[in-house]
Amino acid sequence: MDKKKIARKIAEESIVLLKNANHILPLKEKKEIAFFGRTQIGTLYSGNGSGGANIAGCGTILEECEKRGIKPESQLKGFYEYKASAEQVTEEDEFDWTKVSEMVNSGIMYEIFGKYKAPLDEYDVPETLIFQAAEKTDTAIFVIGRNSGGEECDRHLPEDYYLTRSEESLLKDICTHFANVVIVLNVNGLIDLSWVKKYASIKSLLFIGIPGEEGASALAGILTGEINPSGKLAVTIAEHYEDYPSADHFSWDKEHLENILDYESYGLSSEENGSTGFTKSPVTVYWEDIYTGYRYFDTFGKQVLYPFGYGLSYTAFAISDALVKKQNGGILVTADVKNIGEMSGKEVIQIYLSKVYPAEGVERPYQELKGFEKTSDLAPGEKEQVKIWIPWRELAVYDEERAAWVIESGDYLLKMGKSSRDTFTVGMVCLRDTVLTEQCANRLTISGCNRGKLSFLTQKDCTGCQPEDVYEKKPDGGVTETEVISVTEEDILAGGESIQAEKEAQQSLPELSIEELASLCVGYGPGTPFAAVGDRTDPSAIFDADGNPLTINSHPTGYPGYVSPAIAEKGIKSIFIRTALPGSAVLPGRQKCSLRAPLTKKCGRCSGMQ
Structure with a gap:
């Protein structure tokens, strides 16, 4: 199994094109490109701690772009290469893994890895170099990097989540002198992107995250058009940090104890919770409850920069002939996807479930992703039918009062689209009576000393926040009328044999x-x-x-x-849990996703073989 080939394939299908005004990408002319940003050479392939890897021999973004025929402006290239080679190497950069045992036992390891490491400042590019480059080309690529934070130290808000002062200054200079600016985000987590709207010259935005050892090669292929991007966001990108529901409850500044939330911050007792003898007992309350990510933004009608499941292509696709069929064990959703553009490419079709009046009964989000499928590489004019299976259990919600998974009576909309904010209704499932699908027992509940003292986000406190009229679209483009499917308890429990077999298998486990x-x-x-x-x-x-x-x-x-x-x-035998060790394939990060099940399975097999 060619691990590098698989790593490159995953990166190619995971990189997300967030913006592409005037179809600036792919780069159409064999002209010089002005490359900016230290990360074009100091490319980030993997994370920190358990996510770290041996990246010896991995090509940088600049190197891989040159291999694909992209010609960097020579003066800027020389400047960045000189600055990178002349930079002082720190103790952490020179970390000697052969002495790691001594460093752990002496405690030095925790001094190096337990402290926050801020993003490196951008090099101060001489104004003359920027002027000279702008005279040769109107196109610039600015690679922004983040590899801050890690185990024992969270990322910071200023000069980290937000752009550093040196990045802001360089960005302003680039956008002033170049008409077409491409931003590449080589980051280990989200950063503030509100500035994208500020500069009209920012035509394209690519999110590559931490793309693995073959990520630079994948990016170069996308920039040249050899690869058509088909990745989708696995997160929602808000316009402002304060828009995230967890913003007020996450303590990231451990260097200043006065900024850390503890039990007392929430009217709780650290002593009653068994945390004594410490200056501070940090606490993070998951106030957002079930409303994480898109479930929050879509339920409460919050505007976002880029929604969950979003990602552009160099071509365009049309969805038609959507059908919803009740079958034994669940619902089958099918649709035809046609490439109506001028370049071959892939599209991801997503299915979301919305319960009509979701705040009634057991509270649930406005909509939830229940299935997805990526097409094959479709040539212009080519059409393919996608099939997405939704088992009955995907309609269930956990009821804490009954300690059970139930499918409540009511109407459920099935919506199809290309992101959580770009959907249309393809079917409605109607259930007359509530069905209990699995009886459980509540575990890991809120401690008795904290019960009744904490409040959590709920729709019941938000009148008129349902976004149905805002985001709902009527079927068009040849899509069939909404089909209504009546479902009974017998339909749902007909597949109960598999659940019973699973329970019997659990009962046959050894007594522990x-x-x-x-x-x-x-x-x-x-x-x-x-x-x-x-x-x-x-x-x-x-x-x-x-x-x-x-x-x-x-x-x-x-x-x-x-x-x-x-x-x-x-x-019961041991399983060896290996992360990205030397010789292994470094795989892409989490904020983006290929949304292609076969490729994910191949990744799993590759990891297992290692």
Whole structure:
């Protein structure tokens, strides 16, 4: 299995084109391009901590663009190469992995990796170089990078989530001198993008995230048009930080204790919660409750910069002949997707479920993604039918009062589209009686000492916030009229044999004590960072009353801290959990997504083989 080829394919299908005014991309002429930003050379391939990887030999964005025939303006190229080569190397940059054991045991490791590392300043580009480059070309590419934060240290808001002062200054100069500006976001998390609207010269915006070892090559292919972007956002990008529902509840500034929220900030007692002996007991309340991501923005009708599931292409697609059919076990949604543009490409069709009057009964978001499918590479004029299966369980919601998964009586709209904000109704499911699909038991509930003292976001406190009239579209473009499907309890429970078989399989599992279950939950290892290379005298398992370990490491090559616990006499074996280690394929990050199931499965097989 060619790991690099798979990594490149995933990156090609994950990179998201957020803006492309005047079809500035792909680059159509073999002309010089003015490259800006230190990350064009200091390209970021992977994250920090467990997300770190050996990136030796990976091509930079600048190198891969040159390989694809993109010619960088020579004076700027020389400037950036000189600045990068002359830059002082820090202790962290020179980190010697051969001495990692000594550094863990001495505590130096935590001094390096437990402290916040701010984004590096952009180089101060001489004004003469900018003028000279602008005389040769009207097109510039500015690569913005972020690799700040990590384990033990969260990213900061100023000069991190927001642009740094040096980035703001450079961006202003670029947009002043070049008519066509392409922004490439090589970032390990979202950053503020409100400035995109400020500059008319910003024609294109590409989100590559942390794209893996072949990400630079994938980006170069997209810039030249050899690859047509088909990635979609796996998050919602708000216009302002304060627009995110978690903004007031997330303490990122651990360097200043007065800025950290604790139990007392919410009227709770740290002592009652068992946290004593500390200057501060940090607490993060998930106030948004079920309304995370698009579920919040779409439910409460909040405007966003780029919605969940959004991503542009160099071509255009039309959806027609959408059909919804009730089948044994669920609903099958089909539609024809036709490439009506002038370049081959792929599109992702998404299905969302909306319960009419979602605030009634068990509260649920305005809409929820329930299925998606990416087409094959369609040539201009080519058409393909997509099929998306929605099992009945996708209609269910968890009812805390009943401690059960239920499908409540009512009407449910099935909507099809290209993002959460670009949909039309293709069917309605009508259920007369509420159906209990699985009885459970509530676990990990709010502690008794905190009950009744916390409030959470709810639609019941928001009158008139339903966005149905704002975002709903009527079928057009040849789409069939909305089909109404009546569903009964018998329809839903007809597939109950599989649920019963699953329960029987669970009942056939070996009997485990509370201590053994706890051991399986906490993992195998001393519970300290870098356990594989540190002082291994600390115990790696929970012991029974006789002093014997309840679990062991049964993996032939795995080491404590990176394997799951095994209980050999009960048939439970260890699994070696490997992240991006030397020699492995570094894969793309999380904020973007290929939304293609077969490719995701291939990625999983690749990881498993490693």
